Amino acid sequence: MRHGSYRFVASFLALPLALYAIFVISPFVQAFYYSLTDWTGISPKFEFVGLENFQTLARDAVFRQALGHNVILLIGVPLFTIFLALVFAYLLNVGGKANSAGVQGVRGNGFYKLAFFLPQVLSVPVIAVIWSVVMTSTDTGLLNSVTNKLGLGTSQYLASPKIALYCVMWVLIWGSVGFYLVLFNAAMSGIPKDIFEAAIIDGAGRFATFSRITLPLLWDTIQTAWVYLAILALDAYALVAVMTAGPGGPDNSTQVMGLQIADNGFQYGRAGYASAMGVVLFFLTLLIAAVMLRATRRDRIEY
Amino acid sequence: MTLQIDVEGTRSEPAPKITPAGSSDRSFSPVNVFSHTVLIAWSILVVVPFVWSLIASLKSTGEIFGDNPWALPKELLFSNFSKAWDKGVGDYLLNSGVVVVGGVFGTMLFGSMVAYVLARYEFPGNRFIYYLFAAGMMFPTFLAIVPLFFVVKGFGMVSTYQGLILVYIAYSLPFTVFFMHAFFRTLPTSIAEAALVDGAGHATTFFRVMLPMAKPGLISVGIFNVLGQWNQFVLPSFLSPEKPVLSQGIATLLGSQRYENDWGTLFAALTIAMVPVVVVYLIFYRQVQAGLTGATLK
Numbered sequence: 001m002r003h004g005s006y007r008f009v010a011s012f013l014a015l016p017l018a019l020y021a022i023f024v025i026s027p028f029v030q031a032f033y034y035s036l037t038d039w040t041g042i043s044p045k046f047e048f049v050g051l052e053n054f055q056t057l058a059r060d061a062v063f064r065q066a067l068g069h070n071v072i073l074l075i076g077v078p079l080f081t082i083f084l085a086l087v088f089a090y091l092l093n094v095g096g097k098a099n100s101a102g103v104q105g106v107r108g109n110g111f112y113k114l115a116f117f118l119p120q121v122l123s124v125p126v127i128a129v130i131w132s133v134v135m136t137s138t139d140t141g142l143l144n145s146v147t148n149k150l151g152l153g154t155s156q157y158l159a160s161p162k163i164a165l166y167c168v169m170w171v172l173i174w175g176s177v178g179f180y181l182v183l184f185n186a187a188m189s190g191i192p193k194d195i196f197e198a199a200i201i202d203g204a205g206r207f208a209t210f211s212r213i214t215l216p217l218l219w220d221t222i223q224t225a226w227v228y229l230a231i232l233a234l235d236a237y238a239l240v241a242v243m244t245a246g247p248g249g250p251d252n253s254t255q256v257m258g259l260q261i262a263d264n265g266f267q268y269g270r271a272g273y274a275s276a277m278g279v280v281l282f283f284l285t286l287l288i289a290a291v292m293l294r295a296t297r298r299d300r301i302e303y
Numbered sequence: 304m305t306l307q308i309d310v311e312g313t314r315s316e317p318a319p320k321i322t323p324a325g326s327s328d329r330s331f332s333p334v335n336v337f338s339h340t341v342l343i344a345w346s347i348l349v350v351v352p353f354v355w356s357l358i359a360s361l362k363s364t365g366e367i368f369g370d371n372p373w374a375l376p377k378e379l380l381f382s383n384f385s386k387a388w389d390k391g392v393g394d395y396l397l398n399s400g401v402v403v404v405g406g407v408f409g410t411m412l413f414g415s416m417v418a419y420v421l422a423r424y425e426f427p428g429n430r431f432i433y434y435l436f437a438a439g440m441m442f443p444t445f446l447a448i449v450p451l452f453f454v455v456k457g458f459g460m461v462s463t464y465q466g467l468i469l470v471y472i473a474y475s476l477p478f479t480v481f482f483m484h485a486f487f488r489t490l491p492t493s494i495a496e497a498a499l500v501d502g503a504g505h506a507t508t509f510f511r512v513m514l515p516m517a518k519p520g521l522i523s524v525g526i527f528n529v530l531g532q533w534n535q536f537v538l539p540s541f542l543s544p545e546k547p548v549l550s551q552g553i554a555t556l557l558g559s560q561r562y563e564n565d566w567g568t569l570f571a572a573l574t575i576a577m578v579p580v581v582v583v584y585l586i587f588y589r590q591v592q593a594g595l596t597g598a599t600l601k
Contacts, residue, residue, distance in 0.1 A: 005424060008505035012420045013432070016413035016476060023473035024439055027447035027454055034450060041449065088345065091338040106338050114588055115346040118353065121584045121591065123534035123550040126576055129557050129569065130352045133359075133367070142355065142372050178349065182592045206334075235443045238536045242554045258445050265449035266541065278446045285442055 031282075034275035041271030053276035063277065066248075066255040069165055070234055073172065073256070074288070078229035080173045082222060085180035088116065090210055092181075093188050113185065116178030128242035131171045132158060158244060161253035168240055168254055172232065180225050187221040188214060223292060230288045234281060237262065257281050353577070360384070360570040367566045383571035387556075392572045395552035399533060401464050402548060406471035406532045411525055413472060414479030415487075415517065419509055421480070422487035423495070433484065439477030444537055455542050462545035470542060471532050479524050486520030487513070523594035526587055533580065549576050 035053055039046035057063055092109050106112070119127055134142045135157035144154040158164045191214065199209050215222075237258025241247045248255040248263075257277060265274030359367050360383055362376040421433050451470070452461070460466025490513065498508045514521070536550040547555060553569075553576055560569050584591055 005505060006426065009420050009424050009426050011506075012416045012509075016417045017432070019413070019469060019473045020436070020439070020476055023451065023454065023470050024447070024476075025435070027450035028442070030450035030454075031447055041453070084345075088342065091342060094334075106335065106342065108339075108342075112342050112346060113592065114585075115350050117588070117592055118349055118581070118584070121530055121534075121580055122577060123553070123580075124536050125550045125553040125557070126573055129553060129573055130356050132557070133566070134352050134355075136368065138368070140368065140370055140372060145372060174348070177345070231441070231443055235445055237445060241540075242536075242557060258443075261445060261448065262541070266452070271449050271453075274449050278449065282442065282446045285446075289441065 031275045031278045034272050035279045036276075037272040039272040039275075040269040041265060041274075042269055046272065049272070053273050054280075056273065057276055057280065062252060062255060063257070063260050065252055066257050066260045067280075069254065070236070070256050070284075072165060073169055073233035073236055074230055076166075076169050077172050077176070077233040078226050080169075081176045081180055081229055082225055084173070084177045085184055085225075086215075086218075086222075088112075088177070088181045089184035089188055090214070092185055094206060094210075113178075113182055116181050118178065119175040120179045124238040125242045127171065127175055128239050131167075131174075132243045135167055158254075159250060161249075161251045164244060164250060164253045168236065168243065171239060171243070172236065176229065176232065180229075183221060183225060184218060187218050191217050227289050227292050230292065231285060234285055234288070353581075356570055356577070357574055360567065360574040362567050362570070364564055364566045367570070380567055383567040384575070386565070386568045387571040387575060390556065390568065390572070391547075391552060392549075392556075392575055395547055395549045396575065398464075398543075398546055399549040402467045402471065402539075403529060403532045405464065405468040406475065407525065407528045409468060409472040410475040410479055410528050410532075411521060414476055414524070415483045415514065415521065416509070417476070418480045418483035419487050419513060422484045423492075433480075436477045436480045439474075440481060444474060448537070448541055452541050462543045464546070467539055467543050467546075467548075470538055471535065474538065475528050475531065479528065482524045482527075483517065483520055486517055490516050523590055526583075526591050527594045529583070530580065530591070552576075 036048060036050060037046045038049045038052075092106055092112060136142060136144070137156045137159040138144065139148065139154055141154075141157075143157070148154055155163065157167050195213060195217075196209060199213055204212065235258055236256045240254050240256050240259055241262070244250075244254040246252075246254075248259045257280070261274045261277045261281070263274075264270040264277065355373075358375065361379045361381065362383075363380060366372075366374065366376055417432075417436070421429055455461055455466050455470065458466065460469070494516070495508050495512055498512045499505070503511065534550055535548070536554070539548045540551050540554070543551070553572060556569050556572050560566055
């Protein structure tokens with residue numbers, strides 16, 4: 001290493017690292033510490049209470065409800081988003097007309113990608129406002145007026161404790177599909193075509209090539225998608241906070257952990273307790289990422 | 304029909320002709336019709352709510368929630384926009400603008416500085432610092448939100464531009480460093496070495512030689528950061544309650560509509576929030592899609 005380059009390295013790293021340490025690393029570390037205290041967030045004095053917060057947490061009915069809802073989202077959001085994105089990516093690539101050169105991607109490929117991706121560039125509150133109005137529970141609500149005409153009847157949507165959570169789930173899926181479609185589409189076009197030609201010669205059909213070639217070769221990408229969507233489902237705070245009544249209602253039916261952290265930390269003056277929830281969320285995220293990456297591990301195929 | 308498959312690349316080059324005679328060159332195969340039906344249905348599901356919201360910004364509340372919410376407005380109520388502006392949308396817009404300009408500038412500068420040093424210089428702790436940043440991408444902001452508020456409060460920077468800007472930079476660094484690190488690795492080393500041999504300092508080499516070479520990467524990650532920081536909602540709603548940015552303002556306005564019942568104004572505010580982003584997206588959509596998805600794959 002040339003003379004003087006250590007000083008250069010240090011001068012380039014100092015400020016960004018300081019910012020990162022102060023605003024990202026230290027709050028994360030502090031959350032672990034506060035989770036063992038009874039800090040209110042207001043008074044400067046607090047006591048060390050050991051694992052008491054976690055014991056309380058285990059008995060907290062609302063938090064358990066919130067956790068349950070996050071688990072439902074954790075299963076539903078990645079499952080449906082990845083399924084839809086894969087189907088759409090496949091249709092874009094293979095759904096076109098047939099001619100002597102094999103099967104083509106559909107026309108208007110670019111338009112579909114442009115449209116599907118749109119929700120990804122808009123902020124969550126914008127999307128939340130639009131969908132809460134689309135799903136207005138009265139008979140003249142936007143969605144209700146359509147389903148009514150189609151003879152499907154009407155629904156209470158976000159006003160119904162039974163289905164409000166699934167409405168939230170739908171909006172999460174609706175907003176994410178386009179992103180993963182583009183992701184899968186890019187991965188699909190990265191697969192060398194001689195693999196497909198070999199399959200054609202061996203007599204494989206559309207479905208067989210998809211399930212036996214495309215899907216296994218996309219496995220790495222699907223895995224990544226799953227982890228990202230799981231993190232999204234564990235959060236869901238912004239959407240619930242803006243879109244649901246209460247927020248978290250009706251009747252706690254859309255409570256999620258993020259909302260509980262915000263309520264306890266900022267409204268009820270239980271910053272220590274909220275930090276304990278944050279720690280639980282942290283380990284859940286870690287656990288899910290580890291499980292997903294291990295359980296679904298396959299040999300990486302290089303080409 | 305069963306003998307065909309395709310990846311995008313096969314279109315331009317002739318593939319072995321194995322299609323059964325008689326099914327060649329028809330525009331409407333059942334698969335084609337099915338594909339378009341499904342894809343168009345989803346496009347409608349995505350685009351119609353946005354288009355409807357744009358139209359709703361010119362309607363009265365009565366028309367938005369009336370007997371036929373799908374009808375076009377009887378008269379175009381442009382006054383919704385001036386009302387939205389008076390309700391603070393102008394301020395929110397300014398706040399968002401200032402914070403995003405400062406935040407993105409700082410993020411790009413610091414992010415590429417860190418990424419460059421990590422990618423091109425060997426020193427003890429290099430890997431450690433790299434993983435420290437990379438780890439920041441994995442965890443939701445929510446884990447740290449309560450202590451973060453008190454850190455910002457400790458500096459007296461709650462509801463200030465500088466507070467939000469610094470926090471935005473800190474939380475955008477992981478992705479920016481990660482992305483630019485990969486990018487600097489792909490650039491040739493010879494030019495930077497030549498500059499150093501010619502007597503340029505390390506910093507000069509970075510700003511004059513390497514940064515211009517990294518322009519495509521900077522644009523991708525720059526667009527990503529502009530969109531990400533413009534749409535940021537969780538951080539400002541806790542750290543800047545008195546100086547709301549646009550996404551916060553929208554949420555607040557929705558809350559107040561439950562009492563005021565003036566939905567046309569809310570949709571006008573929504574339109575003001577949506578249109579700039581959508582325009583940027585339509586112009587740069589290739590870079591946006593590549594930038595947002597590219598990093599996820601790496």
